[in-house]
Amino acid sequence: MxxxxxxxxxxxxxxxxxxxxxxxxxxxxxxxxxxxxxxxxxxxxxxxxxxxxxxxxxxxxxxxxxxxxxxxxxxxxxxxxxxxxxxxxxxxxxxxxxxxxxxxxxxxxxxxxxxxxxxxxxxxxxxxxxxxxxxxxxxxxxxxxxxxxxAAWQKTAREMDVLMDDTIKLAAQRREESENGVTGIPTGLDELDKLTAGWQNGDLAIIAARPAVGKTMVTLHLAKEAAKAGFNALFCSIEMQGERLGDRLILLESNVNPHCWRSGLTPPNEWIEAQSTAKELAKLPITIDDNPSMSMDYIRAEARLLKSKGKCDIIFIDYLQLTEMRTGEKMLRNREQEVAIATRKAKLLAKELNCPVILLSQLNRDSENRPGKRPQLSDLRESGAIEQDADLVFLLYRPALVGITTDKESGYPTEGLGMMIAAKHRNGETGTVYFSHNKSMTKIENYVPPMEWLIKNSK
CATH class of the missing domain: 1.10.860.10 (DNAb Helicase; Chain A)
Known part of the structure; x- marks a missing residue:
């Protein structure tokens, strides 16, 4: 000194x-x-x-x-x-x-x-x-x-008359801003909007799945839809290079053949469509950071900077277990403690910036030993802190991947069927959100049962 x-x-x-x-x-x-x-x-x-x-x-x-x-x-x-x-x-x-x-x-x-x-x-x-x-x-x-x-000089304790006044003001704001029941940031999936009323400020939402189920593609779809609705999205990708995310966004928004795009064999007409799609995507308010050694502190610093510029309404982090866990000059001995600190920081970030944080997470292998391999809340890796800090937990599930042809709960055929199982919802109901996808998982839309199923079940 x-x-x-x-x-x-x-x-x-x-x-x-x-x-x-x-x-x-x-x-x-x-x-x-x-x-x-x-x-x-x-x-x-x-x-x-x-x-x-x-x-x-x-x-x-x-x-x-x-x-x-x-x-x-x-x-x-x-x-x-x-x-x-x-x-x-x-x-x-x-x-x-x-x-x-x-x-x-x-x-x-x-x-x-x-x-x-x-x-x-x-x-x-x-x-x-x-x-x-x-x-x-x-x-x-x-x-x-x-x-x-x-240094926080303001008093946080409020008497009941003040609290009730503030509560009614917030409810009135939701009532005024609600569009078809959506009071937060729209997700682009009608069933998900109905369940959550949109992504809510201050909430930490976890989207968890086993590898190769489609966490990144689903989350890119959510980020794209938030941006299309006019909200500024920060997408932190620790696993994937930015250009690979760019590829997927183009495939999400166009009819370009995924195999041809990845193999460099895109025909002229699809190449023109891809270029046009890229120009439209370039207008969206999305910031993508693909730093492979991001920590929650790094993400927080960047998010705060963007927030100060009015460019951070929602944050997506792909994914929790890959975030840099080094804390100061010492490493924590226990992996669960490391994850607990990172998850807690994600929740505090949501509260501090008053915006939704969508955090992706891996599931452990326990679900693979279960009939149907349907994931459960306990399958979250290092699950204690994740489950505790999250306001919402969605478990991503594609039954067709494990050989199931008909979903037991809904009776829907599983080809092209994706499910976001809301295993925890601190401020609302739990349930299952169904969505449809193509074979390459490059198209995600609201789920509509096949005509054959509708005809069969209308009798």
Missing amino acids: NKHINMPFALDYETAVLGALLLETKAMALTSQYLRPEMFYEERHGMIYSAIECMFNEGRSIDIITVTEELRRRGELEKVGGPYVIVQISSEVVSSAHLETHALTLKDYFIRRELIKGLSKSLAKATDITVYTEDVVCETQELLDGIGKD
Whole structure:
């Protein structure tokens, strides 16, 4: 740390706060919202505040005598200067009239000191070429996040009349903005919109499946439809190169033969269609990042930047288990802990930016040992934290892949049938969303049963 930087502090404010706490029993209820013992610059002031805080939490009486006795019990009375100091502090204050102002000032000085110390450490690490640059950035981001929580001046507690007023205002906004029951970002699948009312701000939705079931294609379809509805989408692809996603988006939106496109044998008429489709897709408000070593901190930093520019309404992450799990200079020993932290960060990102986050995840092999291989919520890999933090969990299932010709629940033929099983829905009903797809999984649409099935079942 630069020794020439002067640390901001105000000892007279510290004694004013402590004096008010010693004089008025109700004063601690106010300062406890803002202050902690470590926020006092003078160490002995922090000790006195810690003793008062402990007594307050235990419901004990607070005055000069009881606080002196508590410090003696802790073995800290002489460290703070003895009983004389306690009496002296209390004698310097007449009332607690400006207690809140004094407390906020102390909090402000503490935050400034923490910034100076933390950023000085970051500066030192930034000049050390043996430290990973990403680690320096992540640690600095964590520092600012922690300080940011302390710097939140607004009160979050609301009385019931205020809460009910805010609730009705939000409901009125939903009512005004609702289009055919969709109050969030449309998904492009009617049954999914009916189940969720669209992707909702602040929600973390998990889409999970076994490999090769079609997670990426389904999610690209969802991102494309959100963008076509005018919402800015950020698509973070850790597994797949951006150009490969571009290929799939062109195939989603055109009638180009997938095999010919991938083999370079696209006929002239389809080539013209592909070029035209690419020009239309280029107009969509989608940002694609294919950095193969993305962490949740990296994604958060990019999303915040785009949000500040008004270019981030929904975030898609493909996929959870591939995100960089290195945390600082040490690796967590337990994989489940790593996934838990990443999932929690995804949920906090949704809340912080007030936008939906759609996070893809792998399923474990348990479903493959089950008749029909139908996935269940417990099949989520490292499932504890994923299931806990998610507002919605969709399990992707294509019964035709496992040799099933007729879906047992709906009776639908399984050729071209895809299912998004809503295994968890914190704010609504669970159920199954059916969609149709072609053999190459490059076309995804609302499901309509075949005419033969409709005729057969109409009798």
